[in-house]
Every structure is written in structure tokens, then in C-alpha cells.
Amino acid sequence: MEVKMIDVSVHNGVIDWDKVKASGIGGVLMRCGYGSDIESQDDKMFKRNADECSRLGIPFGVYLYSYAKNTDMAKSEADHALRLVKGYKLSYPLYIDVEEASQSGIAKDVVKVFCEAVKAAGYMPGVYANENWWNNYLVGVDSYTKWVAKYGANNGQPGNKPNVSNFDIWQYTSKGSCDGIGSSGLDMNICYRDFPAELGGSKPAPAPAEKSNEEIANEVLAGTWGNGDDRKNRLSAAGYDYDAIQAIVNQKAAPAKKSNEEIAKEVLAGAWGNGDDRKNRLSAAGYDYDAIQAIVNQKAAPAKKSNEEIAKxxxxxxxxxxxxxxxxxxxxxxxxATIQALVNKMC
Known part of the structure; x- marks a missing residue:
């Protein structure tokens, strides 16, 4: 069997997964993060990608890009991946991606620690590396499923297969394309093993625990849920109250309201226009035009002089x-009359 697959990360942007499914892609490998178990190193699109594939029944697996230089870091990287995949049913293995030059001397130990932790957690572990790494730094690592990169001409089409024994997935180009993914340069793969049948993950994974409207509103502001009708449709499909969440988003997005005194200073600086334009803009922004204009008039009026000064x-x-x-x-x-009297007296 041969299944056409893609692998994606935050670098592929916001993906239209309905179009991806319609394109005939048979499976997805998605990055969940990179390095040790630090939240800032989570892939910012992982949750959305995993939720969308779960919703649409697209079989998927996961990988974590490794920077581990010792076994303690490898254990932390395993914890990182396991934290993020919790709640999802994977149809493909959970891979460690090793390719940093600094890892070459310890690659086998890093891979073993990561994969054994993944196996102990109930997931099938796997290793991603290019052909050179498999034949030089990972020789004898045969206990885990192999995902091998070999691009050849890297023109979007497969070339010669990797010279690596018993591999299950071949990443053959970084120049592919797929409906629903607009970014240029997409990794394409061929899978030769029926992982969904083995792992029982061909059905949509159960949705993770529902988040609060406040949490979802924060995700909306971060760009996770798209815009306009796309946002509304996706939130509704996920079982969330779009109107309630949008109200929170609007409230969070609105700038802090300034005092009438501050706005009056901005009016005097020319920031709010003149006449009816000023009145309309202040009213639309929720400010009391009459109260602000009174302050403006007061500030704009010159200091009043004494009658004696005016007479002079x-x-x-x-x-x-x-x-x-x-x-x-x-x-x-x-x-x-008062001033004229003073004038007459001064004359």
C-alpha cells in the first residue's frame, strides 16, 4: 500500500483542512513543538491542526523537533510531546525529529530515551532523520518505526527511494503543494504501512475538554480561529457560543477609554477633527461630546485680563x-461701560 501524506507546522500558516481532506491526502504528520517541555516552545498551530483533523476524521501523527544534547533533555522532550498529544487518538506514530549537527554523537541515546518514554505512555514511537543520519549516526536503531527524508532533485516529485532498511514513511520533497495550504514549499511523504489499521485511529479522535469562553477569546485574539464567517463557522462547529465569545473579544480588543480631560487635549491637538465630524467621531467612540467640548472651550479661551489692562x-x-x-x-x-469709564478717566 502507498498513502500520500503531508507534514506541517506553524510555518504552513492557517490551513483550510476541509480543502486538504477534499484533495485526497491520506494522512498528516504535524509538529507539536520543539525542544524541552516549555510552553513557549509549543507549535502555535498544533492544537488547531489536531482539532481540525479530529473533526474531519483525517488520520494524523505527531512529531517533535529535537535539540536534545543529553538524555535529560531527551526525557524533557518526550514529556513535551506527551503533554501536547494528551486527549488525542493518534492514527500514526509519535516521532522524534533528529537532525541538529550537535546531536550526531549522542543521537542513539537521545532517540532511545524519547522513544521508550513514548512507548511507556501507550503511543507508538518513531524516529525521523535523513538518509545520511540513518546510515551514519543511527545505525542499528531498528526498534522504532522509521521516517526517512531523501529529496533527490527536490522538484515536488519522488526520486530514488532512500537506501535505508525497513523504513515505513518516505519524505521525498519539501516543494510540494496541496489545496488548502497557501504557503510555498510543503513537505510531501509516502507511507507504506497501514498505521491507522494498526493503531485503531482511523476514526475521528475525541475532542479535548472544552475550554472556557475566556480561553477561546484569547485564542481568537491570537489568530487561532480565523476571521469573519470562517471564525463563526469553526467556533460553532466546535460547539462554542460564537456571540458570547465575540463579545469578549470585542471587549478585550477595545482600547482603554480615556478621560474627558485627555480627549479634550487630543481635540485641541487636532486629533478629532472639527465641527460635525468631531461630534460624530466622539459620539461613535462612546464619548460625551458636549462635556468634552465644554472643556475644549474652557482650555481654548485666553486668560481674562483686568478692566485696567483692557482700558490701557x-x-x-x-x-x-x-x-x-x-x-x-x-x-x-x-x-x-466700566472699561470706557476707566478710559475716560485715564485720558
Whole structure:
């Protein structure tokens, strides 16, 4: 038998798994993370990819990219992978991906510690490496299923098979393509073993424990659930209340509301426009236009001078002559008669 497979990670972006299934892909190997058991080293798309394949009944397995330089790190990497696959029924093995140059001298020990921990947890362990590694650094490692990389021309098509004994999966190119995956460069594989039949994982895996609306809202803000109708459809399909979650998202996404005093300063700086445009924009943002405009007017008004100061300005010719002087003084809030009396006295 030969099954066409792909392997994916966060580098492949947000995948449309409905299209992948329709394309005829028979199985998926997805990265769950890399290195030791540290949450920041989880693959940011693993949960979404695993949930979507579970929903659609796409058989999948998992791999963890290794940086282990000793057996303690290898044990931590096994714990990392086992933490993430908990709750999922795998249809393909759980692999360790060894390819770092610094691991060549200890590769066999790293692989053994990782794989034995995986086996003890009830999963089938496997090892991913390229042909050179299998023939130089992993010679004699035959207890675990082998996933071998050999690209040849790397033109999207298979070349010569790997010269490795008893391998089950061949990764033959990193230049493949598949409907639903927009990123350029997709790893393609051929599987020669019926793992789903052996592992009993051909049926959709049970969904993991449902998260709170708050947790899902945080995932939405992180981009995990897509946008628009895609987000609504996926949340609804997963059994979540889209409206309730979207309300939390909107609340979290809204900027903290500023005080009327702060907004008034922004108005004076020209940030909110003028006239009806200002009124409409402030109202749309949930601010009290009249209250803010009152502060703006107060801040914009020049400090009022004493009657004596204004009388001196009148004598200096700054306020014009009657009737213009009277109109200007009263418009500025001054008592014309009082000031004119002072002017007459000063003359």
C-alpha cells in the first residue's frame, strides 16, 4: 500500500483542512513543538491542526523537533510531546525529529530515551532523520518505526527511494503543494504501512475538554480561529457560543477609554477633527461630546485680563473705536461701560 501524506507546522500558516481532506491526502504528520517541555516552545498551530483533523476524521501523527544534547533533555522532550498529544487518538506514530549537527554523537541515546518514554505512555514511537543520519549516526536503531527524508532533485516529485532498511514513511520533497495550504514549499511523504489499521485511529479522535469562553477569546485574539464567517463557522462547529465569545473579544480588543480631560487635549491637538465630524467621531467612540467640548472651550479661551489692562489696550488702539469697540469688548465678555469709564478717566 502507498498513502500520500503531508507534514506541517506553524510555518504552513492557517490551513483550510476541509480543502486538504477534499484533495485526497491520506494522512498528516504535524509538529507539536520543539525542544524541552516549555510552553513557549509549543507549535502555535498544533492544537488547531489536531482539532481540525479530529473533526474531519483525517488520520494524523505527531512529531517533535529535537535539540536534545543529553538524555535529560531527551526525557524533557518526550514529556513535551506527551503533554501536547494528551486527549488525542493518534492514527500514526509519535516521532522524534533528529537532525541538529550537535546531536550526531549522542543521537542513539537521545532517540532511545524519547522513544521508550513514548512507548511507556501507550503511543507508538518513531524516529525521523535523513538518509545520511540513518546510515551514519543511527545505525542499528531498528526498534522504532522509521521516517526517512531523501529529496533527490527536490522538484515536488519522488526520486530514488532512500537506501535505508525497513523504513515505513518516505519524505521525498519539501516543494510540494496541496489545496488548502497557501504557503510555498510543503513537505510531501509516502507511507507504506497501514498505521491507522494498526493503531485503531482511523476514526475521528475525541475532542479535548472544552475550554472556557475566556480561553477561546484569547485564542481568537491570537489568530487561532480565523476571521469573519470562517471564525463563526469553526467556533460553532466546535460547539462554542460564537456571540458570547465575540463579545469578549470585542471587549478585550477595545482600547482603554480615556478621560474627558485627555480627549479634550487630543481635540485641541487636532486629533478629532472639527465641527460635525468631531461630534460624530466622539459620539461613535462612546464619548460625551458636549462635556468634552465644554472643556475644549474652557482650555481654548485666553486668560481674562483686568478692566485696567483692557482700558490701557483701548488707549493703545487695540480695540478700535465705537461702535466696533463696544461690540468687540462685549463679545469678549467685558463690561463696555466700566472699561470706557476707566478710559475716560485715564485720558
Amino acid at each position: 489696550e483701548v488707549l493703545a488702539g487695540k480695540w478700535g473705536n465705537n461702535p466696533q469697540r463696544k461690540a468687540k469688548l462685549e463679545a469678549a465678555g467685558y463690561n463696555y
